[in-house]
Amino acid sequence: MTVLSVNVNKIAVLRNSRGGAEPDVVRAARACLDAGAHGITVHPRPDARHIRDYDVYALAELAHARGVEFNIEGNPFAPPRAGYPGMLELCRQTRPAQATLVPDGDDQLTSDHGFDFQRDADTLRPRIAELRELGCRISVFADADRDGIERAAELGAQRVELYTGPYAEAFAAGDAGAALAAFADAARRAQAAGLGVNAGHDLSQANLGAFLRAVPDVLEVSIGHALIGEALYDGLDATVRGYLAVIAGAR
Numbered sequence: 001m002t003v004l005s006v007n008v009n010k011i012a013v014l015r016n017s018r019g020g021a022e023p024d025v026v027r028a029a030r031a032c033l034d035a036g037a038h039g040i041t042v043h044p045r046p047d048a049r050h051i052r053d054y055d056v057y058a059l060a061e062l063a064h065a066r067g068v069e070f071n072i073e074g075n076p077f078a079p080p081r082a083g084y085p086g087m088l089e090l091c092r093q094t095r096p097a098q099a100t101l102v103p104d105g106d107d108q109l110t111s112d113h114g115f116d117f118q119r120d121a122d123t124l125r126p127r128i129a130e131l132r133e134l135g136c137r138i139s140v141f142a143d144a145d146r147d148g149i150e151r152a153a154e155l156g157a158q159r160v161e162l163y164t165g166p167y168a169e170a171f172a173a174g175d176a177g178a179a180l181a182a183f184a185d186a187a188r189r190a191q192a193a194g195l196g197v198n199a200g201h202d203l204s205q206a207n208l209g210a211f212l213r214a215v216p217d218v219l220e221v222s223i224g225h226a227l228i229g230e231a232l233y234d235g236l237d238a239t240v241r242g243y244l245a246v247i248a249g250a251r
């Protein structure tokens with residue numbers, strides 16, 4: 001069964017645009033969980049443009065209290081800055097169920113590629129080991145169209161998160177067939193190596209069903225940008241329930 005982890009970054013974008021505390025990131029996360037979401041995702045960035053360290057602490061407390069998965073995404077090599085203690089330190093302090101490692105550049109607009117597991121092996125392996133010692137399940141961001149996804153298992157990762165941006169683009173252009181075949185193939189190769197498969201980036205109520213019908217055994221989708229946008233029209237409760245219905249319908 002595919003679980004839905006709601007990424008609440010964009011609630012923090014709105015809040016930070018004026019300073020202050022509204023809209024309240026924790027209240028929004030609680031509303032998502034009340035609607036049936038299975039977990040909460042954040043992707044704190046070194047420039048603290050959205051999720052801040054204090055959000056991570058408060059959301060971790062909520063997730064732990066509710067017994068749901070907390071997923072911290074980010075670049076595990078980005079050095080600490082004011083307001084951003086670094087991914088490792090955030091994981092040490094909050095013990096998320098899952099840490100998703102993403103090879104973001106500094107001040108990147110959004111995530112747009114996965115790791116090169118061949119090139120990045122020597123740096124990733126010890127960082128994955130450190131995070132696993134904290135009790136986090138490790139997922140690593142991966143491109144469907146790059147060779148070597150299987151290597152993530154040798155590096156100690158338990159899951160890959162397929163970067164679905166290219167699929168979302170192909171879907172929007174009305175021509176997702178080849179992308180879906182490539183994602184299904186990448187998922188099968190990862191699974192054959194013993195890795196669980198997550199997926200995320202630019203997934204939406206429109207494109208999620210086709211993805212889940214084509215790509216086998218996706219364990220988790222993390223969705224933020226489209227979901228929070230759709231919630232402006234329909235509300236968080238109805239929107240999260242809409243995603244859960246899409247997931248149930250794709251089984």
Ligand SMILES: CC(=O)[C@@H](O)[C@H](O)COP(=O)(O)O
Nearest residue numbers: 009043073102110111200201
């Ligand atoms: C790894 C990934 O695809 C998401 O975490 C996405 O990058 C969200 O981050 P932003 O909300 O900063 O775009």
Ligand SMILES: NCC(=O)COP(=O)(O)O
Nearest residue numbers: 007200201202222224225
């Ligand atoms: N890992 C993907 C994620 O958390 C949300 O990505 P998006 O839906 O904001 O593009």
